[in-house]
Amino acid sequence: MSRSSFYFTSESVSEGHPDKVADRISDTIVDLFLAKDPYARVACETLTTTNLVVIAGEIRGAGIMDTDGNWAPGVQEEIEAAVRAAVKDIGYEQDGFHWETFEFQNHLHPQSADIAVGVDAAGNKDEGAGDQGIMFGYASNETPxxxxxxxxxxxxxxKRLAELRHGGEKRLEPDAKSQVTLFYENGKPVRA
Structure with missing residues (x-):
């Protein structure tokens, strides 16, 4: 096979894949806190496994938690309800992981003063960031x-499997992975 012809493979994971479930839960927490305080600082990590969801990290925001770690009234209940709603929306309603019955642990705590100083050090507060990164990809003219x-x-x-599952297909569960391999010649995909 010449250098101008090659196989290229990509995979995708469904909304119920553990990594995506964790990302969705962390996103839900960020959205919840930003709705309360548009200037909130949130570093939320999520772990999911059989019958368990754990969230942990550092937060700061008005109406959420004070610097001593005391939660504002009702916030802990809102957090758990939001996490359960996200898991329900994904579709987990089976033995081993059900949105109503999984154990939930919240280990969020106030952002450390050292991190807060570093994040807020810039004159432009919109640019403050801790050690969190954003990944990015690239555009390709291979598809619309x-x-x-x-x-x-x-x-x-x-996407099609999710449509079928949300449409009532009982044989499909939330966790899935797909993988597609194409053969390229001269930089163009020519066959699967």
Whole structure:
């Protein structure tokens, strides 16, 4: 096989894959806190496993938690309700992981003073950031979505499975993965 011809593979994971469940829960916490305080600082990590969701990290925001770690009234209950609603929306309603019955642990605590000083040190508060990173990709002209064909097709397979599952197909569960491999010649996909 010449250098101008090669196989390229991409995979995609469904909304019920443990990594995506954890990301969705962390996003839910960030959204909840930003709705309370648009200037909130949130570093939320999530772990999920059989019948367990754990959130942990550092937070700061008006109406959420004071610097001594005391929660504002009702916030802990809002957090748990939001997490359970996210898991329900994903579709986990089976033995081993059900949105109503999993154990929930909240280990969020106030942002440390050292991190707060570092994050707020810049004159422009919109640019403050801790050690959290954002990943990015690239555009490709292989698909209308401007994504590499293997990734776009892999996503589309899982979107269709999610539509079927949310439409009532009982044989499908939330956790799935798809993988698509294409053969390229001269930089263009020519066959699967």
């Amino acid at each position: 979505e401007l994504m590499p064909a293997t990734l776009a097709y892999s996503h589309n397979i899982l």
